[in-house]
Amino acid sequence: MEAKTEKYTKSAVSWAEINAKDKGMRDKRVSLEEAALFITDGCHVAIGGVQYNRVPIAIIRELIRSGKKDLAVSRALMSFEADFLLVSGVMKIAVTSWLSGAVTYGLSPIVRLYMESNRAKFEEWSNLAMGLRYMAGGMGIPCMPAKVVLGSDIAKLVELKTFECPYTGDKLALIPALNPDVTVIHAQRADQFGNVQIDGMTAMDVDMAKAAKKVIVTVEKVVPNEEIRRTPELTKIPFFCVDAVVEVPYGAFPYDCYGCYEPVHEHFRGYYKGFEKAKNAEENTRNYIEKYFMTPKSFADYLELFGVQTILKYSILGKQG
């Protein structure tokens, strides 16, 4: 029996569309609320980092607070943010290679509930396929040949096209480009123009930024342009790819931000324990959303829920490296 997921293989953002962008080196600093306005119901948002790494939770919280609906959300691997995006109704289609916390947590009850009852869609690709989708998108080409996904049932679900190399006759998968409407990234620093420096692992963020129509970057710190010019080798995304810069210290807390803080697994284990006590899985996640995303008025109020002790502990661990 062959079933088809709702495919999310939007055609490439055109050269003309990117070419027409305002590419001036202008001050792009905005608030979280203003940045969220870039994202409209039903659009496709790509999230930077991978699984626990650099989850831009400050923006995700804002999307949930502002009641966005029916987004397609893509990411290399998702983690707990998928639960929050599903239960809040923000995410209708997940385009990713992994939809759950790490194996050590077991399956996400929320992902199971939503996907097994077809309340949301999971368009599954392999991790490398996701990377090549953003890469092709960022290169301005419609697809990328590869030697993965071939022969698997993922190929059937996504209706993968294959082709024979005209030079060698090799059979290759053709991985379609992915061009998000908006890419959201959390990084360690940027200047006010959007020259973004990412420390540590960059995941797929650079390709994701080049592939998108618009890019929002939240950063631990906005630094002067002179600092960027002293260390251009650390700059991963140039200003002309970026549309909005928001300074949000701890903007990925309690997730992972290389050199800044480690993920607070005891927090997530607490969230998972909640599933055992709750009447149903959704109630547990709704409680979490209410407590952490809806009730605190500002991102600082949200951070206060974790407490200074926890923030310090995981910051010290993160800075030790």
Next chain:
Amino acid sequence: MNYDPTEIMAVSAARALKDGQVVFAGAGVPIISSLAAQKLHAPSLTILFEVGAVAPIVEIGRIPSSANESRSAYGSVMFPTTTETLLFCQRGFVDVGFLGGAQIDKYGNLNTSIIGKWDHPKVRMPGSGGANDIASCTKFLVVTWHEKMRFVEKVDFITSPGYLQGGNSRDEAGLVGGGPLQVITHLGVLGFDSEGKEMVLKAVHPGVDPEEVRANTGWDLKVAPDLAVTEPPTKEELDLFRRLDPERRFLKVK
């Protein structure tokens, strides 16, 4: 020294890795068994994690819970992008892929996606992650609990390709990189026959009857004529695993 079935599974998996190899370790037990191999018999084993880490140095007491966080990357010689890291598999730089728990069939195909009907899953699992890429492009090891529910004649969904339908079907699909080498379980170690590519029981752990393995397998499992018995875990091996995973987050006792 006493040990439980999960421990001999993880120890046997660690032993399958050789010094000097490059291993691409997937989520779960492969993380802990790769780190153990490095600290036991394979000091120059190079580990790759999909977060984008080449040869990270992971200290006891600071074990990551996934392959995707800073703790799985500290001490690396390089942080390639996630895409570049997985492309090392496609190019042939990875000696051995290493994948964890899944539904598996007699040709070594892995399912971490869907149990039941595709359009109406009984269980929607998390998906491929990098497993499809590792399985598509490397010779790989699988470490998983051995039970009838997991060892099925035909997986409901091929997330990560083994030998597909057996014989030459893997090559015909256009895949490179060999396919599954060994499947290491809490009952024994399985390989694949060279012609038909069907799974064969090669070794049992001490005290395990081959009939017990067959009874926990969902098809008529072949047993190698020269069936071996695994060496029991040493004190050194067990001590290390217990220090690496004191809270049994990876080695969950069933």
